[in-house]
Amino acid sequence: MPSARVAAETRLQDAIARQEKRLYYFQSETTPAALQLAAACRDSIISYQAALTRWKQETAAAYPAYYRLKYDLSVIDLPGVQQQLLQHGEAMISWFSGRRSLFAFVILSDSVRLLRLPKARDFSDNIYALRSNIYSYFLTPSPSDSLYVAHAGEFARLAHALHVQLLAPLLPAGLDACARWIIVPDGELGYLPFEVLLTDSVGTPTAFSSHPYLLKEKQISYAYSATLLLENRRTPGPEVAARALSIAPAFAASESLFSSVEAYRGANLGPLL
Numbered sequence: 001m002p003s004a005r006v007a008a009e010t011r012l013q014d015a016i017a018r019q020e021k022r023l024y025y026f027q028s029e030t031t032p033a034a035l036q037l038a039a040a041c042r043d044s045i046i047s048y049q050a051a052l053t054r055w056k057q058e059t060a061a062a063y064p065a066y067y068r069l070k071y072d073l074s075v076i077d078l079p080g081v082q083q084q085l086l087q088h089g090e091a092m093i094s095w096f097s098g099r100r101s102l103f104a105f106v107i108l109s110d111s112v113r114l115l116r117l118p119k120a121r122d123f124s125d126n127i128y129a130l131r132s133n134i135y136s137y138f139l140t141p142s143p144s145d146s147l148y149v150a151h152a153g154e155f156a157r158l159a160h161a162l163h164v165q166l167l168a169p170l171l172p173a174g175l176d177a178c179a180r181w182i183i184v185p186d187g188e189l190g191y192l193p194f195e196v197l198l199t200d201s202v203g204t205p206t207a208f209s210s211h212p213y214l215l216k217e218k219q220i221s222y223a224y225s226a227t228l229l230l231e232n233r234r235t236p237g238p239e240v241a242a243r244a245l246s247i248a249p250a251f252a253a254s255e256s257l258f259s260s261v262e263a264y265r266g267a268n269l270g271p272l273l
Contacts, residue, residue: 106175
């Protein structure tokens with residue numbers, strides 16, 4: 001949108017703010033002059049507000065993207081989610097994280113369930129510990145086989161425990177029958193990669209390739225909110241380039257480079273295939 005038009009919006013908003021400030025001052029006085037000035041301020045406020053309303057209407061017609069971004073505060077309702085966002089075989093899990101409980105809205109195209117789950121004291125710690133166990137071994141300056149086994153065991157325990165706590169209670173609500181899940185997290189759940197949760201316990205924690213990851217059963221995507229998801233789907237994406245260049249970096253291993261976590265990580269993770 002042209003900068004001159006944005007400046008006009010700012011001038012109108014500033015004028016309204018100045019008149020409201022003057023009105024507050026004059027209203028504290030009881031003299032006839034103050035009452036007359038207060039009435040003039042009210043008239044000015046009405047006039048500026050009418051001008052701002054016209055500005056918004058013109059902007060909505062000429063620059064709809066700017067108007068939606070700044071002024072359109074409407075949100076999609078539940079029937080809209082079911083009709084416009086969800087298809088058969090698709091589900092949305094919208095979370096709310098409270099102090100003592102977790103609330104999950106399980107929304108399917110033809111049904112809705114609200115479930116309340118208990119929130120363990122170590123809930124947040126388990127999420128951060130799971131994330132750490134995914135990569136922390138590879139950042140350890142002195143890795144060992146015993147440390148590798150310990151990290152693998154802790155990851156397997158946490159990944160299955162969080163699945164039991166968060167997702168297993170939701171499956172009877174129709175979630176199990178859906179192949180595609182849209183997760184709208186809240187609070188610390190925004191740090192949890194749901195794909196790596198384990199749907200069953202494992203006997204050999206270090207056999208990572210054979211683990212029953214949720215990713216093997218469900219197609220998972222994320223959204224900040226249903227309203228933003230709808231907006232993203234309505235907005236056309238960028239044109240895809242006809243050509244692409246992909247480069248897999250290689251790192252040279254050198255003990256002298258282990259002065260930082262980044263250097264150690266680069267030397268020990270190895271080149272991308």
